[in-house]
Amino acid sequence: MNLKELYQEIILEHGKNPKNLGKTENFNKDAKGNNPLCGDNVHVYLKLNDKKIIEDISFEGSGCAISMASASIMTDLVKGKNLTIAKEIIEDFLGMIKEKEELNTKNLNDDEKTKLMCLSGVKQYPMRVKCATLSWHTLVSAFENKKTEVNTEN
Amino acid sequence: MNISQIKKEFPIFDEKIHNNDLVYLDSANSSQKPIAVIDRINDFYSKQFSNVGRSVHYLSVAATNLYENTRISVQKYINAKDKNEIVFTKGATEALNLVANTLGQKYLQEGDEILITELEHHSNYVPWHFLRKSKNIKINFAEINEDGDVPLENIEKALTPRTKVIAITHLSNVTGAILPIKEITDLAHSKGIIVVIDGCQSAPHLKLDMQDLDCDFYAISCHKMYGPTGLGILYGKKKWLDELPPYQGGGGMIKEVKKDRISYGDLPNKYEAGTMATAQVIAFDQSIKFLENIGIDKIMLHEKELIEYGQELLRKNNSVKLIGNPKNKGGVLSFIVEGIHPHDIATILDEDGIAIRAGHHCCQILHDKLGIAASARASVGIYNTKDDFDKLNNSINNCKKIFNLK
């Protein structure tokens, strides 16, 4: 186990000053997520335009450094991307956080990959994986405009 | 009292956690188990096992006697008038569900009101909520004051002419507040109100005297009392347990079963349907012996000293904010650290072998009231020492370092 790997500077920075925090104006899709064991919660808002591009995205919520940083990095990375690519990134991330060593996606530049990879430290902390994945599952749910809350326990 | 000697009775402390000695500060969640309790379970299964109350063979009779012995030990330990006032359940949660359910079946009417407090654990709220749904019963909340305490006045203020039940915690599992149960019971009884106590946090740490407290029901969680999991106790005044209907139906709780009618058994069988947690009940006798051997007065003194020490230490730590400052406080220290989420604290502390709890501790109403989503909680047991709090404090400082806080 390695706390330094879990709490890297990038995570702490994103955790403290999350990007895209708030409520997107004129959002047309949103969803809520909740981690009942921890009490973490997140609400993802996005504006998907006619060309299926995520024009804007934001989130509201509260939680630990890992969940806040994860939501911040996620919104940062998918903003401006088209839906198909965003879904690919999500799948890649969720795979990486569970088992894979590396990211496969060709849709992120090295800088973006580094940002995402710094969340991989959470792999060694099974109880904390949910903190990292909550916002991502919620984003998937927002694409579908699901009204039921994402619940990490189900 | 020699704590290091007592600690040796708990084999868990021989284990290393991430290569560190275990600092267990999560006893409010569940206590560790002394060797006598662990051995008793093993012995019972190895040498004495049989189901209780069903057969006439040697082992069954012996097991039944052992099982009933624990009932008598519990009766004495909590000074109940009658051994039949002790009902074994699967936990305090089931005990509270039993009370809410059976009062709902027979005693409560639509429009009646239940008074609970903002301190309650979900186990002492959700069962009443079921009645809110099924019987249109109203739930009122006695408010906490700024110390995280519920003084008698706040209970009095929240009573209405329709209040039929007061269901409250004896000792808050978040703020540590010890409520004035005796005074609350006096007040309630003068108005014909039933008193149900969630005694989960008090039972391992305070002197229990049911006849003195005079409450109508008292729920206990054995796994927090140096006992096995899967076991709780409901104390109920005999007049209530006689009068109320059974909770679960099945074997063991009946007198006579015919195609057209069923009559129910007498106490205590009436509330103990099915095969019970036999080994746990029998082993729990050892937990009571363990507590009695040390003596509750000494336990209370030791834990009071500890919590005062811990409180002082954390108070001096400038980023730590303690939650609640009740006049009468039990062995629970909840806190937040400015700029670090409780889950991050718990993960970092764990690396040092320190076990605390982070979250809302099944008290969402209270955390909402306090305006926080979660808190960190250090809680003590008989095996803790001041050194454990020193380690806690150092580890909190390490959290601050990792998070680049002053």
Ligand SMILES: Cc1ncc(COP(=O)(O)O)c(C=O)c1O
């Ligand atoms: C105050 C309080 N009430 C009720 C419970 C539930 O007890 P049990 O685990 O025995 O069902 C707990 C323990 O989590 C508690 O702390």
